[in-house]
Amino acid sequence: MQLPTPGEGSGRVVLAPVGDLDIATVPGLERTLDEALGRVGLLEIVVDLSAVTFLDSTAVAALLRGAAEAVGRGATLRLIDPQPVVSRVLRITAVGRLLGLPDDHGDRPPGVADPAPWRR
Template structure:
């Protein structure tokens, strides 16, 4: 299964929706989408992972890079994820303490907007 990355706005906050499998082959598409968005002047973004079936270390790396870029730009990156197996990956790697992970897009947008 390939990855699909789409963008939309929720108020002033861009939301990047990801679906499918994010692995060594598809992670560059996610990274390119986030990099392009951040280069366009956006400093904060929500990444919606609710439709992601699989996420490997390459995908995590793309998210970590995007978080570093948003922090450097004075913004933030919030994740949306409710799937136990993906949440477990963040816990095992310790990244649950690095990322703000929310159950819904609205919660994530509210955390950035406040």
């Protein structure tokens, strides 16, 4: 996994992890999030998930902790561009919206309609 060092500047930090975010790699994600959260003038952390191929519950928890810490510091953390399998994990765990993802269902193949909601 690669996590670029956040740059100084506009108050926006972009992190772009690569590969799997799981119990083995989450400590690196947490260190990088902590570094970003410590930046003076931080307004937003954007986590670009376009190159993340797998996300487990430890990564979801780390992202939620980072988002909560960002809010506590007057900033935000949001996710962008998840791969379909990652998007599905975030939707199933009901944290996608908490982390700034729209309520779309990008994990369905093209042309597959949204199933009707369950009703009682």
